[in-house]
Amino acid sequence: MRRIVLSLFFVLSVLLSQAAEITRVEPSSWWTGMVNKQLQIMVYGKQIGLSRLIVNYSGVTVKEVAHTDNPNYLFVYLNIADNTKPGNVKLQFRQGNKTLTHNFPLLARTATEGAAGFSQADVMYLITPDRFANANAANDDLDGVKVNREDPNARHGGDLAGIAKNINYIKDLGFTTVWLNPVQENRMPGGSYHGYAITDFYNIDPRFGTNSEFKTLTANMHKNGLKVVMDMIFNHCGSSHWWMNDLPSKDWINNNSGKYVQTNHAKYTLMDPHAAAIDKDILIKGWFVKEMPDLNQRNRHLATYLIQNSIWWIEFACIDGIRQDTYPYPDYKFMARWCREVQAEYPQFNIVGESWYGRSSASSWWQQGSVLNKQGKTGLKTVMDFPLTFITSGAFDYHKDDRTGEGSPFYSIYEELAQDFMFPDQSNILTFLDNHDLDRFARADDQDLRRYKQALAFLLTTRGIPQIYYGTEILMDGKKAKSDGYVRTDFPGGWSGDKNNAFTPDGRSDKQNEAWSYLQKLLKWRKQNAAIANGKLVHYVPDETGVYVYARISGKKTVLVMLNGNNSTRQVPMDRYKQVAGNRTEGLDIITGNKFNITKSISVPARGQFILELN
Known part of the structure; x- marks a missing residue:
């Protein structure tokens, strides 16, 4: 038993005698004012896991220093208070009488042009x-x-x-x-x-x-x-x-x-x-x-x-x-x-x-x-x-x-x-x-x-x-x-x-x-076009004409789309689409610029399409 204890003491002494290194710190920086006040910092370097961490920065406290089965890593968890000021947070890693310091930048969070998201108004x-x-x-x-x-x-x-x-x-x-x-x-x-x-x-x-x-x-x-x-x-x-x-x-x-x-x-x-x-x-x-x-x-x-x-x-x-x-x-x-x-x-x-x-x-x-x-x-x-x-x-x-x-x-x-x-x-x-x-x-x-x-x-x-x-x-x-x-x-x-x-x-x-x-x-x-950007979709079952018709509607704006999947021109009676057309009588095709009377039938060319803004 005494021999085992001495062996473990010898291994520990050898490890402690090896100077710790810092090869990587990720992330390389962070920001104040984040909603989540907790920050994880992954520190990688030879034997860094055998070090003791000291942090002395106003508003920053150490929640946890987590070790893994690999002594070359430390996972440092910090809490960053709301009133913390930007600056360099000194992360001090002590091993015996040696100290290794890393300055971790804590930046001011600013209003960003990004993070705007995207919606169906976008392409x-x-x-x-x-x-x-x-x-x-x-x-x-x-x-x-x-x-x-x-x-x-x-x-x-x-x-x-x-x-x-x-x-x-x-x-x-x-x-x-x-x-x-x-x-x-x-x-x-x-x-x-x-x-x-x-x-x-x-x-x-x-x-x-x-x-x-x-x-x-x-x-x-x-x-x-x-x-x-x-x-x-x-x-x-x-x-x-x-x-x-x-x-x-x-x-x-x-x-x-x-x-x-x-x-x-x-x-x-x-x-x-x-x-x-x-x-x-x-x-x-x-x-x-x-x-x-x-x-x-x-x-x-x-x-x-x-x-x-x-x-x-x-x-x-x-x-x-x-x-x-x-x-x-x-x-x-x-x-x-x-x-x-x-x-x-x-x-x-x-x-x-x-x-x-x-x-x-x-x-x-x-x-x-x-x-x-x-x-x-x-x-x-x-x-x-x-x-x-x-x-x-x-x-x-x-x-x-x-x-x-x-x-x-x-x-x-x-x-x-x-x-x-x-x-x-x-x-x-x-x-x-x-x-x-x-x-x-x-x-x-x-x-x-x-x-x-x-x-x-x-x-x-x-x-x-x-x-x-x-x-x-x-x-x-x-x-x-x-x-x-x-x-x-x-x-x-x-x-x-x-x-x-x-x-x-x-x-x-x-x-x-x-x-x-x-x-x-x-x-x-x-x-x-607001009807496309945020309008609801109303579509019709393709009937005996073989033309697929649907509308996008937002408030008073309506766009009517007609797609003919056939190899021949099709006459499409328009009375079926009264629900989306309302009292409107005319549609402007946004591709050709042609106007159509939507109270009668419309001739849709073979394998053609109309995108009609209804007026």
């Missing part, structure tokens, strides 16, 4: 930063990974400077909001151009730019009337994340035993009353791929770390919203807590969760207030309408035979929207024709653009918050058959030396300019 422009524009070639190559634009799965060099250079282009099109695929650091061996393998949650990828550049970009967006939505990932990190070489604790990562466990992607198990426990477990704890370790949000330190990271980016960069990747995969209670805490700090803020389901019942289950969900409040304001996307992908296709009633190509759209009773908030649903994970909607064989024009007319006038993928305005097409890289191609003109510059009319073909101008007209009109 999002989704950008994959690596593929949009390259305005700084100096940051292209890193860690031996070089730009190769010939390889659809390699880095292509797009950056924040390229986005900043084209703010006016986005603004002139008529968008109100820009959603960026992840911009945080992805220093993976293969490059990870898409951004979903984060290796540092607190830093912008150096191939895109710097934290300062990102903050400047959002400020410039705001000056130009644009909001910014940041893509975030809580489910996993990249295998080259700095902490993977020295995990904060054994349970930081799910299934960290050395045996790879692949997630089953069985997202329905979360709501399935008959689900086997093992299936749920594999969904939540399994990894997407070996290069993306699955994070365990049930670890209380990691949970707080991730929540604070979101709040830090909102406060630091003044972003307006977050799109959360793979929403069903992280821990359910953690995600609900995250939504609550972000909303508490920023009441106008909006979060959209990637709820990738083929049925509206499942998508609506995730929205805050769903009566279908008995597991407790989700806190999630906005969900993504994948079911509608999958329907529209075929509904606007060319059909050889004319179809009416239930056979109409738009009947499936009508039927899908008729199930909106499942959504607690039908205005906070993100609608889209495609995105970075799907085949592009535009097709090379759409010679006359009728499919394109009808679909955009629908997307921008139906309920929900529309999102349009970059390049849609110039008919960029592509399928995922070989890899995701084929739907994330470079925007022409974004790189020096590109043959065509589609950012300018001269660099676009006649067909592309037709598509671009059509979208611009719709977007600019939509901005000014």
Whole structure:
């Protein structure tokens, strides 16, 4: 027994004799005046966990100093009183007769231009930063990974400077909001151009730019009337994340035993009353791929770390919203807590969760207030309408035979929207024709653009918050058959030396300019129309004409939309639509500028559309 005690004393003496180090402190700063008075600081460095912490700063008290099974980490929990003044909080780590000091900046919280949220009055422009524009070639190559634009799965060099250079282009099109695929650091061996393998949650990828550049970009967006939505990932990190070489604790990562466990992607198990426990477990704890370790949000330190990271980016960069990747995969209670805490700090803020389901019942289950969900409040304001996307992908296709009633190509759209009773908030649903994970909607064989024009007319006038993928305005097409890289191609003109510059009319073909101008007209009109921004939706069952008719109504403003899915012109008697037309007698088509008498029948061209402002 005496020998064991001496051995333990010797080990402890050796450890204490090694000077503690501080390698990282995250977050790097914080603010006074936050709603949540508690702050977690993760301190990492050799043997820092063996130190004793002393803090002497007016208004700041130590609530807890938490140790893990790794002596190289300390999780410091501070309380910051309301009257605390900004300054540098001295964190003193004492080990024996040695003291290590870190000055932690506590900043003044200021009124921010950001955190404005987004609503159905907005239209999002989704950008994959690596593929949009390259305005700084100096940051292209890193860690031996070089730009190769010939390889659809390699880095292509797009950056924040390229986005900043084209703010006016986005603004002139008529968008109100820009959603960026992840911009945080992805220093993976293969490059990870898409951004979903984060290796540092607190830093912008150096191939895109710097934290300062990102903050400047959002400020410039705001000056130009644009909001910014940041893509975030809580489910996993990249295998080259700095902490993977020295995990904060054994349970930081799910299934960290050395045996790879692949997630089953069985997202329905979360709501399935008959689900086997093992299936749920594999969904939540399994990894997407070996290069993306699955994070365990049930670890209380990691949970707080991730929540604070979101709040830090909102406060630091003044972003307006977050799109959360793979929403069903992280821990359910953690995600609900995250939504609550972000909303508490920023009441106008909006979060959209990637709820990738083929049925509206499942998508609506995730929205805050769903009566279908008995597991407790989700806190999630906005969900993504994948079911509608999958329907529209075929509904606007060319059909050889004319179809009416239930056979109409738009009947499936009508039927899908008729199930909106499942959504607690039908205005906070993100609608889209495609995105970075799907085949592009535009097709090379759409010679006359009728499919394109009808679909955009629908997307921008139906309920929900529309999102349009970059390049849609110039008919960029592509399928995922070989890899995701084929739907994330470079925007022409974004790189020096590109043959065509589609950012300018001269660099676009006649067909592309037709598509671009059509979208611009719709977007600019939509901005000014209250019926679309906040109006209710009233739609009619497609009848024997095969024309889908619906209205958006807000107060005295009414917009009537008519979509003909047939290959022949259809005469539509207007007496059926008296409920929404009221005493109005005339409608102005916002695309052509033509006026129509809405007391009689209207002739809707083959596979054509009218968007009528009723006067």
